[in-house]
Amino acid sequence: MRISTLMYTFNQGFKNIFRNKVFSLASIATISSCIFLFGLFYAVIVNFQYIVREAQSGVAITVFFDEGITDEKIKEIGEEIKSREEVSQVNYISADEAWESFKEEYLGEYADGFENDNPLEDASNYEIYMKDVSRQSTLVQYLESLEGVRTVNRSDITADALSNVNILIGYVSAGIIFILLAVSIFLISNTVTIGISVRKEEISIMKLIGAKDFVVRAPFVIEGIIIGIIGSTLPLIAVYYIYNNVIAYATEKFTVLSDILRFLSVEEVFSTLIPISIAMGVGIGFFGSFSTVRKHLRV
């Protein structure tokens, strides 16, 4: 392809946007609405997941040992637990550490009466954190089967609740993504159909003059990509401002819940949202214009 033809193609792609202002605005509005909804939904979902993940990481299983167990055996049990795939972290709490922590938390100055006695001398334990709390029962079953393990303490209700929330978020995400996709396809195909009537004549003239398919298609595809970039940038700016303000408001108004409600920073959300949204916009613009023109190339 000649450079002059390439330049002309790019030039026409830009000019087409202004030539068909109504169509361009309708296309930008359609893509923007879909990506705006997607952006809001994405921000909510990733924050939900973050909150649940944070909560999950705080759920621990505690393993206590048989009386008179040797330090070597405790170490051996520790190594076996660490090698499990579902385990993310294992902390050893010695009997002294357990007693110190208990005194600090519950007894305060009344602990002096115990002098050097440690009523929790059999309370050394492993505190185990998991990667995925839904696998807690499997891990507990395994831990209980280990030789030298006396008791395994866990909170089934918390683990079950968190894994149920996780499953629910998965279903809701899938459902909303499906609805959003269906609405986007419907809106975009309608907009493209309106665009076809404007372009049909132009494409048929080009074809009858002897233009190759590539030359006919290129300006439309460039136009589609530009519309896609604009259509995805505008909602990203809107979501950026909305997200920043909502997070600031929620953090300020609900300080009581600050331990539970911890939000992702705007940078963390947008480092993924920007490439996904722009790829979606460009993809919709590219495939929308490509398929629209394709239907009319058989002249």
Place this chain on the structure above:
Amino acid sequence: MIKMEGVSKSYSTGAPALNCVSLHINKGEFVFIVGDSGSGKSTLIKLLLRELTPTTGQIAVNGCELNKLKRRKIPKFRRNIGVVFQDFRLLKDRNVYENVAFAQRVVEIPTRQIRKNVPAMLSLVGLAEKYKAKPKQLSGGEQQRVALARALVNNPPILLADEPTGNLDPRNSWEIMKLLEEINKRGTTVLVVTHNREIVNAMRKRVITVKKGMIVSDEEKGEYIDED
């Protein structure tokens, strides 16, 4: 230059649009194809442009056998044919210069060359002064002249004109016909589909009459034959 042998074209419904048509048009000829609406004239033009393929029969245009022509070779084939329509088919959002230059741009002529060719072609059709005008600012006759300039700017050896005077008053119709005659004198083979009796009878060119998809007469210096 144009050769059709036993060409028939049937659509999914109704009688065949063309029925076993054979014709030969030589290089440099000026030919009228006449007939009433629905006689098959437009189908004939579409077949010559390879917009349609015949149901049966062979077509060769400018040495190219259209039955064997692959889809990807169609653009190159069409660059040898200029085409003009009754409804002009100009790009309404572009000015006269851009409409004519468009034909050169899509076939990848260098910009420097376009800047020379387009004004020359606009001078030939008498619109050099109106190169900045948009189609809606022009009369029907002027719009058809722009369409003609666009059809001819790539120097095609064949010009197909489908009812070129169908939307024009008698004065403008004559001007377009004089232009077509002038272009023919320069060596371009011209094929005009029309049902304008006055023009056909006055110009005394070869006239092929099509009726119900068949050629009923083919005369040198012929006249328009009535349906009845």
